[in-house]
Amino acid sequence: MSLYTIAQASEEVDLTPYTLRYYEKEGLLPNVTKDSAGRRKYHDDDLQRIGFIKCLKGTGMSLKQIKEYGDLYEKGKAKFKERNAMLEEHREKILQEIKIQKKYLKMVEAKIEMKI
Amino acid sequence: MSLYTIAQASEEVDLTPYTLRYYEKEGLLPNVTKDSAGRRKYHDDDLQRIGFIKCLKGTGMSLKQIKEYGDLYEKGKAKFKERNAMLEEHREKILQEIKIQKKYLKMVEAKIEMKI
DNA sequence: TCTTGACTTAGAGTTAACTTTAACTGTTAG
DNA sequence: CTAACAGTTAAAGTTAACTCTAAGTCAAGA
Numbered sequence: 624m625s626l627y628t629i630a631q632a633s634e635e636v637d638l639t640p641y642t643l644r645y646y647e648k649e650g651l652l653p654n655v656t657k658d659s660a661g662r663r664k665y666h667d668d669d670l671q672r673i674g675f676i677k678c679l680k681g682t683g684m685s686l687k688q689i690k691e692y693g694d695l696y697e698k699g700k701a702k703f704k705e706r707n708a709m710l711e712e713h714r715e716k717i718l719q720e721i722k723i724q725k726k727y728l729k730m731v732e733a734k735i736e737m738k739i
Numbered sequence: 740m741s742l743y744t745i746a747q748a749s750e751e752v753d754l755t756p757y758t759l760r761y762y763e764k765e766g767l768l769p770n771v772t773k774d775s776a777g778r779r780k781y782h783d784d785d786l787q788r789i790g791f792i793k794c795l796k797g798t799g800m801s802l803k804q805i806k807e808y809g810d811l812y813e814k815g816k817a818k819f820k821e822r823n824a825m826l827e828e829h830r831e832k833i834l835q836e837i838k839i840q841k842k843y844l845k846m847v848e849a850k851i852e853m854k855i
Numbered sequence: 856t857c858t859t860g861a862c863t864t865a866g867a868g869t870t871a872a873c874t875t876t877a878a879c880t881g882t883t884a885g
Numbered sequence: 886c887t888a889a890c891a892g893t894t895a896a897a898g899t900t901a902a903c904t905c906t907a908a909g910t911c912a913a914g915a
């Protein structure tokens with residue numbers, strides 16, 4: 624299959640239809656097409672894009688910044704440098720965050736072991 | 740030093756005075772005392788507690804749940820089992836989250852390398 | 856043909872976690 | 886003594902990210 628209704632796409636990416644429409648309204652999904660009756664049709668490309676949005680969001684990037692990244696993406700090669708710079712900066716942020724999570728994990732484990 | 744004004748505590752734990760008062764209002768800091776003029780005095784215990792609140796919050800626990808944990812903590816030994824069960828469950832959540840973060844990190848790195 | 860159900864929109868409502876405001880009080884430096 | 890300052894409270898305001906409602910459209914099955 625290569626085309627999805629909003630319900631199917633929703634199922635596929637594990638986001639509600641509300642959220643998918645919201646993301647589109649916010650400009651994060653500029654390429655979702657509609658059929659003759661005005662209903663959204665999601666392509667595999669859209670699902671992949673949503674997958675990457677979830678990745679960025681899941682690592683703490685705001686929708687506003689994700690839109691900025693997406694806007695650069697739409698401009699293609701011309702904005703490649705800027706776009707990759709964003710990703711590289713974000714990569715550092717994720718690495719930092721993993722470090723912090725590991726530190727916090729140790730704190731929780733210490734508290735568990737403390738038995739007080 | 741062993742006693743801190745709200746400004747000093749704020750500095751120490753890197754949270755605004757607003758946030759410290761907010762946490763207290765929400766019942767997360769039940770042991771903050773006041774001086775004769777009604778001003779908050781933070782003890783080392785309070786700062787430690789705030790530190791652990793930051794740990795729980797930083798690993799995705801809601802203030803509501805953190806309060807539940809704190810309430811169990813206040814009940815001492817009687818609620819030790821429940822309390823530790825919460826922490827052990829949370830530990831699993833953190834481990835899961837670190838896994839997801841690592842997966843997302845790889846996705847971002849792949850995108851960087853993709854150069855498209 | 857009628858109804859059911861999945862969709863559409865614009866806009867309102869919700870939630871968590873702060874953050875600020877307004878009005879006030881007590882302490883301290885000049 | 887007084888002005889500035891650091892704190893106090895209750896309550897209102899803010900923000901991000903949804904989430905839902907209301908009113909309507911369209912296509913497909915009995």
